[in-house]
Amino acid sequence: MPLILTDDQxxxxxxxxxxxxxxxxxxxxxxxxxxxxxxxxxxDVWAKMAEMGFTGVLVPEAHGGADMGHVxxxxxxxxxxxxxxxxxxxxxxxxxxxxxxxxxxxQQAKYLPLIAxxxxxxxxxxxxxxxxxxxxxxxxxxxxxNGFKLNGSKGFVLDGAAADTLIVAARTSGDTNDSAGITxxxxxxxxxxxxxxxxxxxxxRGTARVTLNDVQVDGADVLGSVGEGxxxxxxxxDAGRACLxxxxxxxxxxxxxxTVDYLKQREQFGQKIGSFQALQHRAAHLFCEVELARxxxxxxxxxxxxxxxxxxxxxxxxxxxxxxxxxxxxNEGVQMHGGIGMTDEYDIxxxxxxxxxxxxxxxxxxxxxxxxxxTLGY
Amino acid sequence: xxxxxxxxxxxxxWLEANCxxxxxxxxxxxxxxxxxxxxxxxxxxxxxxxxxxxxxxGWTVPEWPAEYGGGGLSRxxxxxxxxxxxxxxxxxxxxxxxxxxxxxxxxxxxNEAQKxxxxxxxxxxxxxxxxxxxxxxAGSDLASLRTSAEDMGDHYLVNGxxxxxSYADKADxxxxxxxxxxxxxxxxxxxxLLFDMxxxxxxxxxxxxxxGSSPFCQTFFDNVKVPKENLMGTAGKGWEIAxxxxxHERDMIGGSDSTGGGQRDSVSNIAKRLIGLxxxxxxxxxxxxxxxxxxxxxxxxxxxxxxxxxETKSGQGTGALSSMLKYYGTExxxxxxxxxxxxxxxxxxTWEGEEKGDGDLARSWLRSRANSIExxxxxxxxxxxxxxxxxxxxx
Numbered sequence: 203m204p205l206i207l208t209d210d211q212x213x214x215x216x217x218x219x220x221x222x223x224x225x226x227x228x229x230x231x232x233x234x235x236x237x238x239x240x241x242x243x244x245x246d247v248w249a250k251m252a253e254m255g256f257t258g259v260l261v262p263e264a265h266g267g268a269d270m271g272h273v274x275x276x277x278x279x280x281x282x283x284x285x286x287x288x289x290x291x292x293x294x295x296x297x298x299x300x301x302x303x304x305x306x307x308x309q310q311a312k313y314l315p316l317i318a319x320x321x322x323x324x325x326x327x328x329x330x331x332x333x334x335x336x337x338x339x340x341x342x343x344x345x346x347x348n349g350f351k352l353n354g355s356k357g358f359v360l361d362g363a364a365a366d367t368l369i370v371a372a373r374t375s376g377d378t379n380d381s382a383g384i385t386x387x388x389x390x391x392x393x394x395x396x397x398x399x400x401x402x403x404x405x406x407r408g409t410a411r412v413t414l415n416d417v418q419v420d421g422a423d424v425l426g427s428v429g430e431g432x433x434x435x436x437x438x439x440d441a442g443r444a445c446l447x448x449x450x451x452x453x454x455x456x457x458x459x460x461t462v463d464y465l466k467q468r469e470q471f472g473q474k475i476g477s478f479q480a481l482q483h484r485a486a487h488l489f490c491e492v493e494l495a496r497x498x499x500x501x502x503x504x505x506x507x508x509x510x511x512x513x514x515x516x517x518x519x520x521x522x523x524x525x526x527x528x529x530x531x532x533n534e535g536v537q538m539h540g541g542i543g544m545t546d547e548y549d550i551x552x553x554x555x556x557x558x559x560x561x562x563x564x565x566x567x568x569x570x571x572x573x574x575x576x577t578l579g580y
Numbered sequence: 581x582x583x584x585x586x587x588x589x590x591x592x593x594w595l596e597a598n599c600x601x602x603x604x605x606x607x608x609x610x611x612x613x614x615x616x617x618x619x620x621x622x623x624x625x626x627x628x629x630x631x632x633x634x635x636x637x638g639w640t641v642p643e644w645p646a647e648y649g650g651g652g653l654s655r656x657x658x659x660x661x662x663x664x665x666x667x668x669x670x671x672x673x674x675x676x677x678x679x680x681x682x683x684x685x686x687x688x689x690x691n692e693a694q695k696x697x698x699x700x701x702x703x704x705x706x707x708x709x710x711x712x713x714x715x716x717x718a719g720s721d722l723a724s725l726r727t728s729a730e731d732m733g734d735h736y737l738v739n740g741x742x743x744x745x746s747y748a749d750k751a752d753x754x755x756x757x758x759x760x761x762x763x764x765x766x767x768x769x770x771x772x773l774l775f776d777m778x779x780x781x782x783x784x785x786x787x788x789x790x791x792g793s794s795p796f797c798q799t800f801f802d803n804v805k806v807p808k809e810n811l812m813g814t815a816g817k818g819w820e821i822a823x824x825x826x827x828h829e830r831d832m833i834g835g836s837d838s839t840g841g842g843q844r845d846s847v848s849n850i851a852k853r854l855i856g857l858x859x860x861x862x863x864x865x866x867x868x869x870x871x872x873x874x875x876x877x878x879x880x881x882x883x884x885x886x887x888x889x890x891e892t893k894s895g896q897g898t899g900a901l902s903s904m905l906k907y908y909g910t911e912x913x914x915x916x917x918x919x920x921x922x923x924x925x926x927x928x929x930t931w932e933g934e935e936k937g938d939g940d941l942a943r944s945w946l947r948s949r950a951n952s953i954e955x956x957x958x959x960x961x962x963x964x965x966x967x968x969x970x971x972x973x974x975x
Contacts, residue, residue: 204890204893204894205883205886205887205890206887206890206891206894206896207896212896462970462972465972466971466972466973473973474973476972476973477972477973477974479963479966482962482963482966482970482972483959483962483963483966485966485970485972486907486961486962486963486965486966486969486970487962489904489965489969489970490904490907490908490965493884493901493904494877494880494881494883494884494908495880496884496887497880497883497884497886497887498879498880498883500883500887501883519876519879519880522876523876523877523880571869571872571873571876572872574872574875574876575848575861575862575868575871575872575875576860576861578846578848578875579848579852579857579860580848580851580852580857580861580862580868580871
């Protein structure tokens with residue numbers, strides 16, 4: 203597959219850019235932040251995203267989705283990144299839909315159409331360690347009645363406060379860091395023993411701590427096979443990581459454009475600061491870095507669509523590179539804006555905050571460098 | 581069977597029959613590379629035959645038009661040829677500044693007589709070219725060049741000196757930037773001349789580099805007579821040709837390695853062999869982090885080359901990217917050579933030794949430092965990106 207967008211994908215890009223630019227611009231992110239919105243996104247925007255087919259981008263047509271693939275999902279996430287648009291796209295349309303494709307026919311028939319309609323929100327409750335470590339699951343699932351009893355705590359659940367269903371990773375056997383013995387469960391957040399505490403995060407997104415205290419789940423709520431949740435979790439995480447790379451690519455692009463525009467306006471010493479070579483070279487270097495992140499991200503999304511064996515390696519490449527570039531682009535953005543970049547009134551700081559959160563989510567550049575080295579046998 | 585499949589079958593059969601056995605072995609040293617030319621010393625009969633056979637088919641320059649000695653192949657056919665050559669590990673039959681640099685400019689700016697005279701000889705490796713661009717006083721500020729070409733009616737009289745003329749002492753002809761109008765603004769007084777290095781008044785003197793080798797020369801012109809018909813393009817419009825040619829040079833340097841061609845082993849594979857693993861992890865964990873970071877950038881860069889080519893082909897091209905590829909590619913290659921030196925440790929510092937190949941790594945490392953200087957420094961590439969891509973104001 204050539205490493206470019208197809209004509210259809212170019213059309214999706216144009217419509218996604220237009221949509222988020224008008225429906226969920228940075229000003230909306232600011233308003234949600236100012237209002238300390240409990241879920242951290244606008245439900246009307248989510249409903250319109252469903253009408254556009256965005257929420258069903260990874261849902262098969264048989265279940266009412268648009269089934270446009272990972273490249274398209276990435277294009278939508280990139281457009282959201284450009285505008286810092288907040289919506290449960292990652293948690294529900296990417297992570298949720300990918301997880302449920304591994305469900306029973308009954309589970310798929312129940313949830314996938316609702317995802318495509320934008321009528322049901324999911325949240326992945328997997329990570330427990332503050333630094334991403336997918337196999338580190340101490341939450342237990344012990345046999346009880348015709349199902350299991352869950353106990354444990356999940357510290358960083360994206361859209362956890364808004365979710366209608368949680369996808370919980372718990373241990374049915376093995377030790378805390380074993381990849382074997384992890385099982386995924388579909389859990390109703392309103393069930394007895396589930397406690398959801400919204401956390402106020404630096405990027406103002408809706409994140410929650412989920413505590414599970416003797417939560418009874420039915421055997422029919424197991425997603426995939428008992429003890430074999432890790433393989434599904436890796437696929438779910440990889441889809442999420444590639445889409446986060448796309449989001450970071452989008453926010454890097456806007457931070458970069460804002461910065462170059464500022465260099466062309468701001469005058470000091472009697473001239474535009476963009477005429478100073480010290481700044482020109484940093485901007486030109488940043489341009490190259492964003493281009494590299496773009497190539498790596500597109501390759502990862504294409505590899506996921508192709509079901510390539512090398513997809514995990516390319517996903518880590520994209521997450522590592524796009525993460526590093528997002529940090530660079532936003533750090534340079536704030537620095538080159540000077541004092542105004544430090545003010546809350548100016549938007550560039552929002553990009554820096556979101557870059558940091560997206561970089562930490564599902565493994566930062568260091569995590570993914572290590573994963574690539576392991577994949578390549580060193 | 582599609583036309584392309586048929587072409588592949590024919591090509592495969594022809595290569596099997598015509599590529600000599602010793603031309604399928606890896607390139608071991610500089611003298612395995614064939615540069616052609618009037619005084620070419622072939623290292624083996626196989627090398628001579630390989631050039632002769634490929635040159636006769638025009639496959640040294642597969643995509644050039646057949647009327648000018650090229651293969652006349654489509655882009656897709658040329659790719660098939662490259663794949664089939666790679667399959668049998670065939671060496672490139674000819675390394676040539678004529679092919680990489682002058683040829684594309686001749687095709688675009690040369691007149692019919694010039695194309696007919698020079699292109700077939702380049703394709704067959706009969707004439708070896710060198711590049712007369714930089715001068716002792718004109719490096720990054722190339723347009724300030726001062727080598728003069730005075731219009732004497734039927735000829736130009738060339739006086740001055742060029743520096744960093746690669747292999748000038750072995751070249752047959754030179755393509756040379758000269759100042760034909762000293763009164764015009766610096767970019768507008770430059771012309772593009774082609775002339776024979778055997779002309780009276782041309783002399784060369786090799787320059788020894790920090791790597792110990794001397795592929796470069798300083799070249800002197802003392803009242804060299806150059807026929808007027810050797811002017812390429814229009815007098816005073818040479819800068820446009822110079823820039824066009826530099827784009828090709830940048831692509832060549834950005835995508836190249838200084839280790840002598842062929843398939844490069846990855847840094848991590850070399851590290852695995854020389855350092856070894858400990859519980860499936862490279863035994864030197866600090867170096868492992870540096871290597872992984874480098875390989876991420878190297879992978880993302882090669883994907884970017886792939887994407888830029890695909891975009892250009894489909895017309896989605898963003899343009900002006902050759903500076904980016906030159907800048908990033910050369911910086912990465914320098915980093916690669918430094919990592920290889922680190923991996924080798926004190927053994928990499930060997931200069932002359934008992935073993936054949938001692939000093940090769942150190943020489944390659946030292947040579948790689950020039951990658952971000954030649955063909956426009958990294959800083960000049962960043963200037964170009966700032967100006968042409970980002971549209972930042974001039975200082």
